[in-house]
Amino acid sequence: MTITLWHFLALAAALFGIGLVGFLTRRNLITMFLCAEMMLQGVAINFVAFARYHANLQGQVFVLFILAVAACEAGVALALFLNLYRRRRSLDTSDWQELREAGVPAATDDDPLERVTAEPDPTLTPAGARPAPTAEEAARA
Amino acid sequence: MTLFALSKTQEAGGHIALAAVLAVVGFFLLLPRPRGRFVAGGVAAVIASAAVFGAWVYTAFGNPLPDPIGSALFWFFSAGALVFGTALVVQRNPARGAIAFAFVVLSTCGLFLLLAAPFLMAATIIIYAGAIIVTFLFVLMLSQADGPSDENDRSREPLYGSFAGFAFVGLVLFTLYQTSQANVPAEPGQVKPDSRLPMTVLSAEERKVLADVVAKLDAPEANLDGDLGTATERAKKVTYFEEIKYAVAGVVGHSRLSTRGTLQSRLEKAPAREGTDGKLESPAVLFRDDPQAREALDRAKRVRDANFDSSLDDLSGPKPDAAKLKAQARKLRDEVALLYGMGELPADNVRNLGLVLYSEHLLAIELAGTLLLVAVIGAIAVAHRKGVVK
Numbered sequence: 001m002t003i004t005l006w007h008f009l010a011l012a013a014a015l016f017g018i019g020l021v022g023f024l025t026r027r028n029l030i031t032m033f034l035c036a037e038m039m040l041q042g043v044a045i046n047f048v049a050f051a052r053y054h055a056n057l058q059g060q061v062f063v064l065f066i067l068a069v070a071a072c073e074a075g076v077a078l079a080l081f082l083n084l085y086r087r088r089r090s091l092d093t094s095d096w097q098e099l100r101e102a103g104v105p106a107a108t109d110d111d112p113l114e115r116v117t118a119e120p121d122p123t124l125t126p127a128g129a130r131p132a133p134t135a136e137e138a139a140r141a
Numbered sequence: 142m143t144l145f146a147l148s149k150t151q152e153a154g155g156h157i158a159l160a161a162v163l164a165v166v167g168f169f170l171l172l173p174r175p176r177g178r179f180v181a182g183g184v185a186a187v188i189a190s191a192a193v194f195g196a197w198v199y200t201a202f203g204n205p206l207p208d209p210i211g212s213a214l215f216w217f218f219s220a221g222a223l224v225f226g227t228a229l230v231v232q233r234n235p236a237r238g239a240i241a242f243a244f245v246v247l248s249t250c251g252l253f254l255l256l257a258a259p260f261l262m263a264a265t266i267i268i269y270a271g272a273i274i275v276t277f278l279f280v281l282m283l284s285q286a287d288g289p290s291d292e293n294d295r296s297r298e299p300l301y302g303s304f305a306g307f308a309f310v311g312l313v314l315f316t317l318y319q320t321s322q323a324n325v326p327a328e329p330g331q332v333k334p335d336s337r338l339p340m341t342v343l344s345a346e347e348r349k350v351l352a353d354v355v356a357k358l359d360a361p362e363a364n365l366d367g368d369l370g371t372a373t374e375r376a377k378k379v380t381y382f383e384e385i386k387y388a389v390a391g392v393v394g395h396s397r398l399s400t401r402g403t404l405q406s407r408l409e410k411a412p413a414r415e416g417t418d419g420k421l422e423s424p425a426v427l428f429r430d431d432p433q434a435r436e437a438l439d440r441a442k443r444v445r446d447a448n449f450d451s452s453l454d455d456l457s458g459p460k461p462d463a464a465k466l467k468a469q470a471r472k473l474r475d476e477v478a479l480l481y482g483m484g485e486l487p488a489d490n491v492r493n494l495g496l497v498l499y500s501e502h503l504l505a506i507e508l509a510g511t512l513l514l515v516a517v518i519g520a521i522a523v524a525h526r527k528g529v530v531k
Contacts, residue, residue: 014223015222015223015226015245030283057494060494070272074272078520079520079521083523090291111175
């Protein structure tokens with residue numbers, strides 16, 4: 001196992017970096033949450049690789065605790081997303097940019113979104129004679 | 142030509158920087174934005190970056206596992222993790238991102254299995270299956286799928302963001318490379334005294350020899366049940382067992398007292414000396430003073446004793462005791478197998494993990510349980526709707 005440790009560490013670093021890029025650049029709260037989980041996966045690979053390398057189980061125990069903390073984080077984060085969504089009807093983090101530090105200019109979206117012109121659902125013009133209500137229907141009305 | 146003569150470190154740094162720059166370009170082109178997203182170019186840049194990265198890992202650290210199947214699985218799972226991780230980051234649709242994340246988790250679990258952690262693999266799959274289903278539920282509830290939206294079709298500073306992320310990865314990889322170079326032993330088999338990471342005790346050749354011996358001794362019955370009567374049969378068996386004993390002695394030492402096997406000569410600076418009364422006069426002085434090395438020397442001593450106690454190559458008597466020989470062969474086999482398994486994780490993963498968890502980390506377990514409870518209560522409190530608007 002002497003040489004393989006470095007492979008797993010390199011892979012874990014790459015996975016962590018991709019998650020970091022996603023967390024920094026994406027604006028959807030759910031995607032950001034998944035990217036953070038991916039960074040945790042990279043860290044878990046590190047721990048398990050070191051556990052294998054030192055031939056003891058301490059690293060694996062640590063990953064179990066990471067799993068527990070990730071579960072807590074998921075629960076609280078999704079509850080927060082629900083609350084944020086109720087207030088602004090959107091998952092966009094930039095909707096909350098009034099929380100930024102004083103003196104930092106607001107981020108603006110200059111480029112307009114492409115509007116997709118969705119075709120309206122087809123409607124049928126009513127045709128034919130309206131059927132006369134039966135005796136029971138008239139009684140119910 | 143001196144202009145292009147680079148040191149190994151500079152070359153590694155160049156490879157890492159190239160991979161990072163290509164990754165930045167690829168992610169910049171691929172990250173969602175209202176217009177100007179160049180998917181083909183981005184995919185090409187990301188693939189080129191992955192190729193440079195993989196080639197650098199291969200040349201810098203060698204082939205990961207000694208067996209071809211393990212190596213193939215390692216490359217397969219790591220490629221899966223990186224590809225689906227990239228897909229998660231650059232995907233506009235969060236539902237598809239959740240599917241990509243599921244595949245990242247599966248690939249990671251494959252790597253856990255390669256790293257001898259089957260329990261963690263199962264636990265991760267179970268927990269993240271639940272997490273991903275809940276995420277799906279949230280995407281369906283909260284994300285309206287009609288047309289482009291600010292959160293899915295815009296990125297925050299795609300260039301600076303990916304630059305920051307990949308610069309970080311590049312620095313980590315470069316540090317990794319320097320650490321790995323600092324830990325390369327000065328001469329093969331020896332350990333540098335200031336080396337921070339312990340190396341495995343057994344060398345690859347020793348492991349091969351020992352595995353061979355175990356395989357040969359695995360069937361002592363078949364070898365001892367045959368016709369022990371004729372002289373030619375006995376002579377054949379004598380050579381068979383002599384080879385085995387000689388191979389074992391090559392690793393653990395050729396005589397009971399002077400213990401100059403390959404293992405000892407690698408681990409001991411000065412060997413242990415025994416006085417005339419058979420007790421230790423001076424203990425061995427070790428190159429490495431860690432528990433693993435000491436345990437290996439203890440094991441080697443037991444193997445040596447078993448090797449010299451056995452009379453497997455002594456079949457000259459007219460009626461050899463087959464049962465006794467079998468018992469000796471089995472004992473030698475068990476000791477050799479234990480020495481062979483030095484530096485490996487216990488095969489009984491779940492039971493040993495449970496033992497470590499509840500004996501050494503009991504307080505941490507309790508804290509984790511409390512944390513989960515608090516998180517559940519907190520989630521309910523946060524999500525609770527106060528003063529419902531009708």
